[in-house]
Amino acid sequence: MIGGEVKSSLGQSRGLTLPALLVGMALSTGLIAALIDVSVQLIATSTRVAHRADFLATVAHSIGALAATARSLSVEESTSAGTDISLRPCEPGLHPVGVWVLSPREINCASGLPDAPTSTVLLSSQILPCEDSCAGVFQRRRLWYRRAYAWRPGDERGALMVKEFDRQGAYGRAEMMAAGLVAWVGSNIISAAGEEGVQLETDWRLEEGVFWDDEEDGLSLNLTLFPSALSDQ
């Protein structure tokens, strides 16, 4: 630069003054800074949206699995209200078919389940067609319950868990259906037609900052399930 002008290697003036160059550089720097800032915000928003979509899809899958448990029963197969039934899922043999809300204390093999007085478990028992493992049909019995933590003890996120009984009545490791279940209250209900069903009130929450401002309270889903034969679209 000579005399405030930028010259090429051949010495030809390009007509750019030093102040113009400085202003241009300042504008470029400002533009780059703004672009970086916006990019960071877009990446953060995309991450939050992806987490949220994952969370919602997982909750939807879990609710769908719960509903499918009731849906796969026919009304004729379900145990009618008032019938004296014995819910001993840990014992071998055939069991009543349906869905029930129980206290862990009502299950004779509930060790390993949350046993706080307020906690409830959902017992589902359904008849399903066999695939490769057996011929005809088999009975699938599962316990659905809320665990106080999701990933590690003390994280206070809660999770919807399910345990499946084998034919001898024992169950193995629990499977986590969805993390973020902060409240789970269930009750048994009876329809006008005398069918037994369950009512579940569930509250879900993802990590801080993942929901939008209007979802600070998380997501409350109330579900009423009755055994029936259904189809959806």
Next chain:
Amino acid sequence: MIDVMVAGVIALIVLVGAYQLTNDAVAMSNETYNNLIARVSLLSLEGRWRGLAESDRRRLLDSTSLCHVSMEVLGSWCDELFMKFAKRRRHSEACLRQQASGQLQARIVWSDLGMPPPQCWRATEKSQRHDWR
């Protein structure tokens, strides 16, 4: 200088593209939310239906919109549905009909605020459907 400006324009184009992608992701996530709310509401509607007396069931089937004339029959179900969709700036509508076979068919439709109200049985609406007997 020109190189910097060209780079800036390219960066802006990339940024607009990224912004559009993020907007699409947000919209998709919102639709996942709407579908979940509608799905759970329909499952619970079936439960409430089973708890109704025959006269109340007839009232629901005779009404064109499930909630406009049947608020007292379904209790808080309609309020919860409308509130959940309104929080996400959506109109919602719920309808129920009975097929000739006796099968019941419920549908929840929704549309953005500011758009025409959703029509229950129009095929183009965003919706969830649930059938039972």
